[in-house]
Amino acid sequence: MTALDASSALNSNSSQVKGSRNLVGEISVWITTTDHNRIGRLFLRGSFIWLIGVIGVGAALGLERIDTGSTLFPEDSIVQLFSFFRTGLAIGVLVPLFLGLSIAVVPLQIGARTISFARMSLFGFYLWMIGSIVVMVSIIGNGGPSGGSAQMVDAYLVGVGLVLIGALAAATSITGTIIGARSSGLVLSEITVFTWSAFVGAIGLILTLPIHLGSVIYAAVDHHYGRLAFGGNYGIDKWIGGVFGQPQTLIYVIPVLGVLVEIAGTKGPMRHVIRTGGFIGIGILSTSLLGVVTRTQHVFEWPGSLGDKFTSAIPYALFNLLPILGVLVALAVSMLALRGTLPQLSAPLVPALLGVAMVLTGMIGHATQMLSSTDLAGTVFDEGVFVYIGYGAVLVALGAIAHWSGELRGGSVPNGIVVGLGVTGFIATVLASLPYYIVGFANQEANSVTDFEYGGPQALWNVLVTAGHVLMAIVVVGFFVVVLRPQQLTTKSTS
Amino acid sequence: MNSTTIASPRSSAKHQVLVAAAVAGSAVFMLMFGMLSIWMRFRDASPLRESTSGAKMIHDWLPVDITIPEVATNSIMITLVMTCVIAQWAVYATRRSDSSHAYLALAIVAALGIAAINAQVAVYIQMGIGIGDGAYQTMFYAVTGTMLALLVSGVVFSLVALFRALAGRLSDRQVMSAHALYWYVLTTAFGAMWFIVYVQK
Numbered sequence: 001m002t003a004l005d006a007s008s009a010l011n012s013n014s015s016q017v018k019g020s021r022n023l024v025g026e027i028s029v030w031i032t033t034t035d036h037n038r039i040g041r042l043f044l045r046g047s048f049i050w051l052i053g054v055i056g057v058g059a060a061l062g063l064e065r066i067d068t069g070s071t072l073f074p075e076d077s078i079v080q081l082f083s084f085f086r087t088g089l090a091i092g093v094l095v096p097l098f099l100g101l102s103i104a105v106v107p108l109q110i111g112a113r114t115i116s117f118a119r120m121s122l123f124g125f126y127l128w129m130i131g132s133i134v135v136m137v138s139i140i141g142n143g144g145p146s147g148g149s150a151q152m153v154d155a156y157l158v159g160v161g162l163v164l165i166g167a168l169a170a171a172t173s174i175t176g177t178i179i180g181a182r183s184s185g186l187v188l189s190e191i192t193v194f195t196w197s198a199f200v201g202a203i204g205l206i207l208t209l210p211i212h213l214g215s216v217i218y219a220a221v222d223h224h225y226g227r228l229a230f231g232g233n234y235g236i237d238k239w240i241g242g243v244f245g246q247p248q249t250l251i252y253v254i255p256v257l258g259v260l261v262e263i264a265g266t267k268g269p270m271r272h273v274i275r276t277g278g279f280i281g282i283g284i285l286s287t288s289l290l291g292v293v294t295r296t297q298h299v300f301e302w303p304g305s306l307g308d309k310f311t312s313a314i315p316y317a318l319f320n321l322l323p324i325l326g327v328l329v330a331l332a333v334s335m336l337a338l339r340g341t342l343p344q345l346s347a348p349l350v351p352a353l354l355g356v357a358m359v360l361t362g363m364i365g366h367a368t369q370m371l372s373s374t375d376l377a378g379t380v381f382d383e384g385v386f387v388y389i390g391y392g393a394v395l396v397a398l399g400a401i402a403h404w405s406g407e408l409r410g411g412s413v414p415n416g417i418v419v420g421l422g423v424t425g426f427i428a429t430v431l432a433s434l435p436y437y438i439v440g441f442a443n444q445e446a447n448s449v450t451d452f453e454y455g456g457p458q459a460l461w462n463v464l465v466t467a468g469h470v471l472m473a474i475v476v477v478g479f480f481v482v483v484l485r486p487q488q489l490t491t492k493s494t495s
Numbered sequence: 496m497n498s499t500t501i502a503s504p505r506s507s508a509k510h511q512v513l514v515a516a517a518v519a520g521s522a523v524f525m526l527m528f529g530m531l532s533i534w535m536r537f538r539d540a541s542p543l544r545e546s547t548s549g550a551k552m553i554h555d556w557l558p559v560d561i562t563i564p565e566v567a568t569n570s571i572m573i574t575l576v577m578t579c580v581i582a583q584w585a586v587y588a589t590r591r592s593d594s595s596h597a598y599l600a601l602a603i604v605a606a607l608g609i610a611a612i613n614a615q616v617a618v619y620i621q622m623g624i625g626i627g628d629g630a631y632q633t634m635f636y637a638v639t640g641t642m643l644a645l646l647v648s649g650v651v652f653s654l655v656a657l658f659r660a661l662a663g664r665l666s667d668r669q670v671m672s673a674h675a676l677y678w679y680v681l682t683t684a685f686g687a688m689w690f691i692v693y694v695q696k
Contacts, residue, residue: 116511172518180511210522211529214641218533221626221637229537229630293525295532 034118040104041408042125043096043170044401048476050092050132051394055473057085058387058432062466064449066459071449076148082447083144084136089390090244091163092132094252095205097397099124099170102198102255105400106174108407109192111183116176124169131162145237150223153233157220160240164213171202171209178202193278197258200286204251208292212243242292245382246366249389250288250323256359256396257282257330260352263403264334277333284326291319302373320367327360347415351422352399358392358429365437374441381440384433391429391472395422398479417482425475431468435461516673520680523645527684530638531691537634557696558631564621568693571614575682578607578649582675585656589671597665601657604678608650615643635692642688649681 030038061081064071071078107115115121134155138144143152178191178199191199219239222230230239242248261278291297300316301308334353365385369376376382402418405411436444439461442454537556544555557563585600618639626636656674659667 117515120515168522172515172522175518176511176515179514206518206522207525210524210526214526214530215533217641218530218634218637221640222630222633226627226629226633228627229633293529 043100127166
């Protein structure tokens with residue numbers, strides 16, 4: 001791809017004066033920055049801090065489930081651990097991860113000097129940061145869905161609201177940049193596939209997050225005053241749980257397809273087909289927002305006449321299978337791009353490709369859940385779906401950061417390490433999710449760590465899940481320490 | 496790495512403020528329609544009872560002892576429609592570089608917005624219901640309070656546009672267009688809320 005680097009002159013100037021700047025000055029530059037690169041990196045760093053916490057909690061929950069007779073943590077804190085995991089992975093990790101990536105990379109790809117409304121974008125980051133800290137503290141303080149402390153539950157709802165408004169501000173900034181700040185002569189149909197995916201993803205957020213924000217406002221007012229309409233703390237999951245579940249998570253991860261197609265390559269004689277296919281695949285995936293805006297889960301009901309089956313199958317296919325088709329199209333054109341170029345495969349493709357495969361597995365799992373005859377509702381299968389999509393998207397993001405490390409940090413990353421971490425991350429994701437697909441069919445209860453029993457090696461499955469989370473923690477920390485350490489960066493080679 | 500960085504050409508800023516207003520307007524639409532959909536869901540789930548005239552069966556959603564002051568609510572609706580007309584006048588005046596009319600139009604829009612807010616507060620006072628008195632009351636304050644906050648944001652937009660114009664940036668026409676667009680959105684969103692909450696009850 002071709003990235004238009006508008007900020008290179010600025011970056012070089014800033015690096016020259018860096019040496020003479022003290023720590024306070026450096027911090028003040030970061031907290032008041034209007035540089036799209038820095039704002040994007042702020043989002044990315046915040047996301048990775050959340051990711052470490054989320055993986056830790058995921059491992060702790062897996063550990064708790066090994067022995068169903070007793071708990072390591074106090075029993076009344078288990079609900080908070082589950083809330084932390086779901087909330088954290090959705091709005092603490094996935095939302096800022098792709099917003100940050102889009103803010104950092106999109107202006108370079110469309111020849112904009114910076115992101116439109118940079119201060120609004122920074123404001124969005126601060127709202128997200130403050131909101132996510134409030135969410136984290138409130139869950140730790142016995143808040144969150146089904147939390148015991150009324151004040152902390154209120155704080156949790158306020159925190160989620162702030163996060164949503166922050167994400168909306170950043171998404172508005174991205175959309176404004178792509179529509180209004182493209183270089184002269186660059187029409188919308190000629191933008192890169194990643195920019196297209198960032199655009200569709202941002203529009204998806206703008207159309208879906210306000211709906212959840214409305215629910216959050218209702219739930220917060222109701223919980224603070226009367227607890228008469230929305231079920232108080234126990235009703236929170238029902239009314240705002242959509243923010244952390246499928247299909248909303250698919251909207252968060254729309255840019256993964258753009259990353260994959262972009263890394264696979266949009267050059268060569270087939271470039272028009274690849275670009276068009278990428279655009280179409282991303283567009284089809286965005287149909288998952290239909291499920292969000294209509295607030296409906298369409299289950300395929302097997303019992304009944306042929307007519308009943310047909311009536312049930314149409315909305316089921318539209319809401320659950322169509323988004324899968326989008327991912328398949330993007331995967332197909334990526335394979336087309338790779339045809340004949342296998343010897344020159346780029347290292348970031350490994351985590352990106354494996355990550356998209358994991359997201360696809362999660363989506364297929366979600367579609368399977370929506371078959372009534374599978375009877376998977378209320379089991380850990382849903383957690384497996386969530387982890388497949390979440391960790392898969394994280395893998396893609398790691399590939400993207402490695403791919404655009406030149407634009408983001410001014411150097412390239414060692415290929416071997418990226419490939420190694422990508423493969424390890426893939427194994428970690430499978431370990432952390434696949435056992436829950438299996439034991440979901442054995443009816444292991446969701447959101448519970450005790451009092452479930454089924455025939456089979458239940459301790460083994462939960463050991464594997466714990467190992468998967470631990471392995472993922474190693475991948476993420478390894479990526480930070482090894483890949484992003486400045487001395488590991490080598491001079492960027494361009495081609 | 497197969498990416499290439501080159502120095503960028505001059506980018507052309509194309510209606511960025513207008514685009515941002517359109518995007519913000521979309522978010523406002525989705526917020527209000529999301530809240531109203533939940534409102535209707537609750538209303539439809541409420542049990543049926545005879546209307547006060549006994550002529551038909553209605554949903555027992557609006558408590559019988561609550562009366563909606565329709566004069567005030569209709570006034571807000573009419574005020575907001577007028578706001579749109581005046582906001583468009585500001586756009587027209589700006590296109591003709593007629594600064595005095597543009598200042599006047601923006602000031603009137605801000606004043607009408609404040610009047611609408613005042614009328615909404617009057618609705619609260621006249622209804623005299625507590626936010627924790629029941630499910631209807633809680634949801635009523637949540638949905639109308641959100642609309643009130645959006646109206647406040649519209650007034651702030653008008654004042655910012657007015658001060659920009661007074662400071663000599665009248666030639667920035669897209670701000671005026673964005674300002675008018677935002678008021679169109681607010682009026683439409685309020686219109687939906689007015690019909691569902693205040694008219695259909």
